[in-house]
Amino acid sequence: MSKKRVLIVDDEIHIVHVVAIKLRNNDYEVITAENGAEAFKLACSENPDIIVTDFQMPVMTGLQLIEKIRQCDQTKDIPVIMLTARSFAIEDQQKEDLQISQCLSKPFSPKELLENIEDILYHRAVISRQV
Amino acid sequence: MFLRSVRNLYLIVTAVVAVSLLAGGLAQWLDSGAEEGGRFAGYMQRVHVASACHIVGAVGVIWLGWYWIRLAGAITSIAKRLKADNIMNSRFRANDKPKANGNALIDELSDALTEQIDGYSNVIGELEKQVSDLQIQIQLTQHQKGHIEAIIYGIRDAVIVVDEYDKLLMANEAAGRLFNFDFTRSQHKPVGDLVGRDKSEFVDILSHSRQSKAQATRKEIEFLKDAELKTYDCIISCVYDQKQQVCGAVAVLHDVTREKQIRQMKNDFVSHVSHELKTPLASITAYSEMLADGEANDEQTIKEFCSVIQSQAKRLNRLIEDILNISRIESGLVKVEKKSVSLTILIEEQMQMIRSYAEEKNIEIIWQKPIVFDQVHADKDMISQVIVNLLSNAVKYTPSGGSVEIETEVDETENLIRVSVTDTGVGIPEDEVEHVFDKFYRIDANKKQAKGTGLGLNLVKQIVEKVHEGRVFVSSKPGVGSTFGFEVPLATREVAEPLPVMSKG
Numbered sequence: 001m002s003k004k005r006v007l008i009v010d011d012e013i014h015i016v017h018v019v020a021i022k023l024r025n026n027d028y029e030v031i032t033a034e035n036g037a038e039a040f041k042l043a044c045s046e047n048p049d050i051i052v053t054d055f056q057m058p059v060m061t062g063l064q065l066i067e068k069i070r071q072c073d074q075t076k077d078i079p080v081i082m083l084t085a086r087s088f089a090i091e092d093q094q095k096e097d098l099q100i101s102q103c104l105s106k107p108f109s110p111k112e113l114l115e116n117i118e119d120i121l122y123h124r125a126v127i128s129r130q131v
Numbered sequence: 132m133f134l135r136s137v138r139n140l141y142l143i144v145t146a147v148v149a150v151s152l153l154a155g156g157l158a159q160w161l162d163s164g165a166e167e168g169g170r171f172a173g174y175m176q177r178v179h180v181a182s183a184c185h186i187v188g189a190v191g192v193i194w195l196g197w198y199w200i201r202l203a204g205a206i207t208s209i210a211k212r213l214k215a216d217n218i219m220n221s222r223f224r225a226n227d228k229p230k231a232n233g234n235a236l237i238d239e240l241s242d243a244l245t246e247q248i249d250g251y252s253n254v255i256g257e258l259e260k261q262v263s264d265l266q267i268q269i270q271l272t273q274h275q276k277g278h279i280e281a282i283i284y285g286i287r288d289a290v291i292v293v294d295e296y297d298k299l300l301m302a303n304e305a306a307g308r309l310f311n312f313d314f315t316r317s318q319h320k321p322v323g324d325l326v327g328r329d330k331s332e333f334v335d336i337l338s339h340s341r342q343s344k345a346q347a348t349r350k351e352i353e354f355l356k357d358a359e360l361k362t363y364d365c366i367i368s369c370v371y372d373q374k375q376q377v378c379g380a381v382a383v384l385h386d387v388t389r390e391k392q393i394r395q396m397k398n399d400f401v402s403h404v405s406h407e408l409k410t411p412l413a414s415i416t417a418y419s420e421m422l423a424d425g426e427a428n429d430e431q432t433i434k435e436f437c438s439v440i441q442s443q444a445k446r447l448n449r450l451i452e453d454i455l456n457i458s459r460i461e462s463g464l465v466k467v468e469k470k471s472v473s474l475t476i477l478i479e480e481q482m483q484m485i486r487s488y489a490e491e492k493n494i495e496i497i498w499q500k501p502i503v504f505d506q507v508h509a510d511k512d513m514i515s516q517v518i519v520n521l522l523s524n525a526v527k528y529t530p531s532g533g534s535v536e537i538e539t540e541v542d543e544t545e546n547l548i549r550v551s552v553t554d555t556g557v558g559i560p561e562d563e564v565e566h567v568f569d570k571f572y573r574i575d576a577n578k579k580q581a582k583g584t585g586l587g588l589n590l591v592k593q594i595v596e597k598v599h600e601g602r603v604f605v606s607s608k609p610g611v612g613s614t615f616g617f618e619v620p621l622a623t624r625e626v627a628e629p630l631p632v633m634s635k636g
Contacts, residue, residue, distance in 0.1 A: 014418070018421060085409035107417070108416070109420055110421060
């Protein structure tokens, strides 16, 4: 069984690093990006199973990234977890419209993030089997 | 009583007159009979004539008496009525009224009339007093009205008073300016016709508040004024008449544009602060959890995790210090100890602090020849903070092999000293230059170059401009470099301390 691929997007290098270590230690393949624009290119080229993104980033914000991902046929179904210090700035309607699977607040627990990733991927796998 | 007296008088007078007439007629007849005697027919004729005359006389007297009685009755009745009326005014009865002698009717009539006249005089006096009081009250009311109008006209907020049909009763100058109408020409016109369509929301609220009879309605509304969007806190209060019916409304519009901006700035600040604080905190908690969970597999990873925790804790502390310093300066709570200090010494001290960092990055620090008179009246620690922030920023954003140059210049005309720090760094995009001194502003394109809180330059601005009445400046060209600097007033030469003698070697 191939490893699940996770795209981590954050302009804070330490956050990217710690999440990457946690996921790699738990048998995930990790690719990283520092902003939305870079992440969108990787999403198109690397086809990740899930994306974990920050909200406030230079060049392209997390919300702009998700909008772009949802508009693109190739990437529109990729589940997204928002990891942000500004979770209060994201409205429920926005979460629903952009199909954001989960919104985690910073400071966060890497363990909790991992559990969320596992849950989402598991449910997707169940649904795809049913289909 | 009076009538009875008059009747008795009449009977007596009539009886006396009738008896005297009859006695007179009889006496005349007896006299004539005694003088001429025996001529019967002549006697009879004279008796008839005399008796007829006396009867006519008696009837006349009776008629006159009767007429007199009726007249007296009428006068008595009037007198009684007057007397009854005067009971009301008995307190006005004059003690020194003239007394008529003899005739009780005349006396009583006179008394009654006197009392009536006295009563009317008093009433007239009272009325005159009331008129005078009313005139004073009118003058007082006009004075108070003028005073209230002056107060309302003097209010900077727009004040509008309307009647129960939303027609304009009163408005001050501020209202005229806001809604663009002249009050003297607009009185009694519907407010809806006076304010523009763009302000129809106000008319709707005014009308709705009046109709709902709510004591007070408050709403924030926005208008375009002088091509600028302004926010007004609109308070509408209903005006009630004596029957507690709404007879109008008063609207007060207070410009809260600035307050709203400040509110927004505060919200943005809190939002920024929370984000900036949470970011290093997120790293600290995540790395700590990883360490605790044994996710660091080797010694080197453990060391790396600990190092990240340390650096992020320092970052957090720096942030808190900067936020507190800015907050203290802004609120005027910072303790400032200004004295004459040598800028040359301060620059040298801060250069020493930054030199090792510059050498690490292979950056040359150049300082032009120091100036002769370098004394500024300043808080030493704060100006040192300004210099170190500018120097460290310059080194931070300058690639290896570049240079940072410090220049000091005295402007005697302006009586100030100018310090500039020029680097050969990445530069700042033209449209972002004006924002570099804003709180938490960081240039996206330069974030990769170095870490920062986005508060260092704002702190420089606060210290220079708020504490030292100076000025900060910046110029930049992307890819070429930037010049940041500040100007502060020179210390007066009289109070300036002499430069310390620098020891050689």
